[in-house]
Amino acid sequence: MKKIVTYFKDIIVGLVNLILGMSVTIKYFFKKTNTQQYPEEKLPLPDRSRSLIKLIYDQEKEEFNCVACMMCQKACPNNCIKLEGARMPDGKRKMINFKLDFSTCIFCGYCVEACGFDALTFIPEDYENSVYQRGSLLHDEHALKWVRPTVASNPPRELNQSTQVI
């Protein structure tokens, strides 16, 4: 008798559990999807995410912040950074040639850490770096030039529509 009772009890408990499982999936069926349709929608990356390094260009002084102290070249574990500096007539050191072999970069970020002159940075927007030829991964200072956006030069878009700011 006890066996018969447990037999039916098991069936009913099993049925209830199955219905509970179904209710979860059917609830999720009507929920919103989480998919991000990548090429059309892009998620903003975190501020400190790593990508192609950029050389910061000072627009007021019209020169790079880099003074060719060679710290980034020494810090790089794969020797992907090669740079040349020269002393200018006014006595200041200045970077004249910056070569980045991006194909061997491992995004360790040591170069950015080592930089003491606020000359190198990662920017989170620029993460689509794939190319069709290996040679395209060799960058120089013109390709890596990046101007830090300021509030004055990059006003919010609502204001931008009437007054054209270049």
Add this chain to the structure above:
Amino acid sequence: MSGSLKLLKLINVILEHVYKFLGLTNPIPEVINAFITAAISFAVISVFVMFLVWMERKVSAHMQSRIGPNRVGPFGLLQTLADAIKLTTKENMEPQKRDKIPYFIAPIIAFVATFMGVVVIPLDKGVTIQNLNIGVLYIIAITSFTVIGILTAGWSSNNKFSLIGGFRSAAQIISYEIPLVLSLVPVIMITGTLDLQKIVEYQAHAGYWFVGPQIIGFLVFLTASTAESNRAPFDIPEAESELTGGFHTEYSGIKFAMFFLGEYISIIIGSSVAVSVFLGGWIAPAFMNFLPVPGFFWFVIKVLLVIYLIMAFRWTFPRLRVDQLMDFGWKILIPIAILNIFLTGLWILWFSKGV
């Protein structure tokens, strides 16, 4: 006479004109008529299967918070068409040491056996392709031929995975055939007929659907028909993680497509029988009786709902182990179905005494 039947008559009239134009004898031979009906039903079923594959992918996607196919055509509706074209134009790879004739026949048996069940499905009041007075028996008999196709496929592929898959499928389909039949018996006892059309009419006259008094039978039938069509959670014959593909491991291209089509048609057949026997077939729900839509519409809606339920089973429940599967079939479904028959018998006795 309702709409769908008129359509068949219209086709007949057009055919007669074609015959006169060709200068042939006027009455259309029965054979030609049958061929044309078969062609039409094949086309309709194929399109419906395509829709079901799309629906399956959408349902599974939304249950996992994904979007699913949405690139080809509106809402990705043409995705299955693209896949079908890809599948049919694919190279047909065959293992060298296969058993040639059974290897060729197996997908045909598996497909035709399920497809023949479409014949007796009551689509609307008085509309079936060919109404038989033993409809239920016919469907059960003809769809169980699938197992021969699957077993032949497993045997002739000359592959251990295929063979294990085929054997598992044979064990599964044969043992789940029993609760499937037993769950239909109470309804046959009440209505006193095997004719699907008359079963639906009985429900229309009685004013209730058999899903109410026969809820146990409905659940048993739904489970057993899911197992019959080799779908998860009863998909051990083609368990990907154990058998790579089961009985259709060595099949590719159009032959694989035939197995695939057969599986989906068996879902359609299973849910159509469930709808006809337990959910009132083409009868409109009582509160929507006033709507001027044909019964065919309600039939399709109900079939789609049942298919949605079966799809939800697939994406909710984990796969059963072989011994669990057998236990579930023999120790739970069959006793429950027999108990249901017994209770229904008592019920009939009680009511006949009252009368």
